Amino acid sequence: MAVLLLAEVNDGELSLDATAKAVNAVAQLGDVHVLCAGGHAAAAGDEAAKIAGVAKVLVAEDASLGHRLAESTAALIVSLADTYEHIVAPATTDAKNVLPRVAALLDVMVISDVSGVIDGATFERPIYAGNAVQTVKSSDAKKVVSIRTSTFDAAGDQAAAPVETIGAAENPGLSEWVEDKLAESDRPELTSAGVVVSGGRGVGSEEDFKIIEALADKLGAAVGASRAAVDSGFAPNDWQVGQTGKVVAPDLYIAVGISGAIQHLAGMKDSKVIVAINKDEEAPIFQVADYGLVADLFTAVPELTEKL
Amino acid sequence: MKVLVPVKRVIDYNVKVRVKADGSGVDLANVKMSMNPFDEIAVEEAIRLKEAGKAEEIVAVSIGVKQAQETLRTALAMGADRAILVVAADDVHKDIEPLAVAKILAKIVEEEAPGLVLCGKQAIDNDMNATGQMTAALLGWSQATFASEVDIEGETAKVTREVDGGLQTISVKMPAVVTVDLRLNEPRYASLPNIMKAKKKPLEEKTPEDYGVDVSPRLEVLKTEEPPARAAGEMVGSVDELIAKLKAAGAV
Numbered sequence: 001m002a003v004l005l006l007a008e009v010n011d012g013e014l015s016l017d018a019t020a021k022a023v024n025a026v027a028q029l030g031d032v033h034v035l036c037a038g039g040h041a042a043a044a045g046d047e048a049a050k051i052a053g054v055a056k057v058l059v060a061e062d063a064s065l066g067h068r069l070a071e072s073t074a075a076l077i078v079s080l081a082d083t084y085e086h087i088v089a090p091a092t093t094d095a096k097n098v099l100p101r102v103a104a105l106l107d108v109m110v111i112s113d114v115s116g117v118i119d120g121a122t123f124e125r126p127i128y129a130g131n132a133v134q135t136v137k138s139s140d141a142k143k144v145v146s147i148r149t150s151t152f153d154a155a156g157d158q159a160a161a162p163v164e165t166i167g168a169a170e171n172p173g174l175s176e177w178v179e180d181k182l183a184e185s186d187r188p189e190l191t192s193a194g195v196v197v198s199g200g201r202g203v204g205s206e207e208d209f210k211i212i213e214a215l216a217d218k219l220g221a222a223v224g225a226s227r228a229a230v231d232s233g234f235a236p237n238d239w240q241v242g243q244t245g246k247v248v249a250p251d252l253y254i255a256v257g258i259s260g261a262i263q264h265l266a267g268m269k270d271s272k273v274i275v276a277i278n279k280d281e282e283a284p285i286f287q288v289a290d291y292g293l294v295a296d297l298f299t300a301v302p303e304l305t306e307k308l
Numbered sequence: 309m310k311v312l313v314p315v316k317r318v319i320d321y322n323v324k325v326r327v328k329a330d331g332s333g334v335d336l337a338n339v340k341m342s343m344n345p346f347d348e349i350a351v352e353e354a355i356r357l358k359e360a361g362k363a364e365e366i367v368a369v370s371i372g373v374k375q376a377q378e379t380l381r382t383a384l385a386m387g388a389d390r391a392i393l394v395v396a397a398d399d400v401h402k403d404i405e406p407l408a409v410a411k412i413l414a415k416i417v418e419e420e421a422p423g424l425v426l427c428g429k430q431a432i433d434n435d436m437n438a439t440g441q442m443t444a445a446l447l448g449w450s451q452a453t454f455a456s457e458v459d460i461e462g463e464t465a466k467v468t469r470e471v472d473g474g475l476q477t478i479s480v481k482m483p484a485v486v487t488v489d490l491r492l493n494e495p496r497y498a499s500l501p502n503i504m505k506a507k508k509k510p511l512e513e514k515t516p517e518d519y520g521v522d523v524s525p526r527l528e529v530l531k532t533e534e535p536p537a538r539a540a541g542e543m544v545g546s547v548d549e550l551i552a553k554l555k556a557a558g559a560v
Binding site: 010067069070071074092093094096097098099100101102103104105107108109110111112113122125126127128129130131132133134135136137138139140172173174175176177178179180181182183191219227230231236237238243244246251252262263269272273274275286288289290291292293294295300303304307308 | 324406430434436439440441446452453526529533542545547557559
């Protein structure tokens with residue numbers, strides 16, 4: 001049977017990287033049908049049709065699907081579920097909101113944050129903030145799975161697959177969108193950036209986070225932060241890297257003034273090259289770093305920014 | 309309004325997790341256990357609703373091993389009014405899946421008729437992030453996940469959610485399930501007098517059979533392993549040396 005993959009569509013725009021990584025992760029399980037749902041989703045559907053491995057795209061446009069509200073999106077997916085054995089999505093906050101609801105409506109367990117696909121019923125997933133990896137085998141007739149995108153490469157391009165327009169399910173009318181407060185930024189998106197520069201509690205203030213941002217801009221990098229930095233108000237919540245924030249695996253991760261709490265390491269330890277700059281030589285971050293520099297970040301980071 | 313707060317007993321977040329050598333799971337014998345940190349935030353929020361006059365009664369629920377009554381006593385000491393313990397496992401290593409937990413919670417909701425279920429967004433052991441959403445689905449209720457601000461206004465709740473791009477505010481019809489994120493509040497510590505008082509608060513013990521729910525797992529755990537370790541790195545002495553190493557590695 002085919003795989004139904006919920007694409008990440010925000011405000012009409014396809015999140016190509018996350019969606020293409022999820023497509024690649026499940027391509028071995030069967031024909032992949034990508035569902036693009038939203039107030040506007042046609043353009044996203046056309047783009048998704050060009051992801052290698054996609055057999056068909058379903059576009060559902062309706063005001064009730066406009067802001068990925070869980071109840072209406074789950075109702076739509078459940079209405080399509082009959083002909084699919086797998087219902088998957090990249091493990092974004094939207095999918096984590098919607099997929100467990102879908103799974104419960106289908107009376108199956110959800111399999112969250114999958115980091116490895118062994119076969120159609122068997123999956124690997126991190127537990128305990130990435131301190132252990134569990135292999136689970138589902139006995140359910142349908143598998144509802146979210147894919148941890150950082151562990152998969154993105155699928156390439158292809159000639160466009162067919163696109164079909166479908167209707168929305170009846171809106172349960174349980175919730176309404178009020179507003180979004182989304183960060184406007186010219187920087188690359190955190191979870192798909194090739195380079196990430198993150199600051200921690202050691203940075204000390206929102207004002208001083210500018211030196212992290214300056215280094216990031218020099219490298220064309222995304223900016224991240226530890227939970228301690230976000231909790232202290234130095235950085236916005238959507239910058240948080242870690243177990244409860246975003247999971248990243250860039251080619252280069254530079255951790256500045258981050259001690260390296262387990263829950264932060266869970267979000268970045270799959271990065272290819274890790275650099276740690278911290279004045280405390282005992283900081284646990286050095287245990288996962290490829291290159292460690294014990295230094296005062298207020299002199300080392302501007303120097304690095306200037307010399308790169 | 310009555311508020312139902314499910315709480316889970318998990319390994320304390322400060323304890324280093326050890327994977328058992330035989331691959332059968334994480335070692336939880338003789339390990340400090342505590343309330344899931346996200347659930348503490350949910351308990352705190354419920355207490356604040358009560359203090360603000362928006363909730364009359366707080367019922368804490370835990371589903372798991374008998375020892376979870378300690379977790380419920382913590383919730384009672386913080387300020388919950390009474391507790392329900394559903395003993396669904398006799399071994400601490402047996403994790404009850406979110407789907408089964410949600411089914412039991414849905415039955416408890418039918419009996420208790422709360423106006424709000426407030427729970428943590430995920431448990432720090434299985435990291436599933438599912439129980440709240442599944443409970444809402446089974447009840448046909450609205451859901452507001454990853455809440456960093458909750459404002460109950462009569463028949464609706466305005467909830468600000470932490471999402472990938474920043475913050476989203478939605479308005480959900482009550483009754484609702486709200487799952488809470490880290491920045492919603494700072495949970496209080498239970499005072500000694502309140503810990504003593506909590507021992508006298510009612511704690512009812514139930515079983516999954518009482519609710520007609522089968523808790524057999526849908527996911528068979530084949531093995532549990534340590535994640536692959538990173539190779540040891542090296543320390544550099546200066547910014548110049550760091551740049552040279554990064555260039556040599558092709559990282560910049």
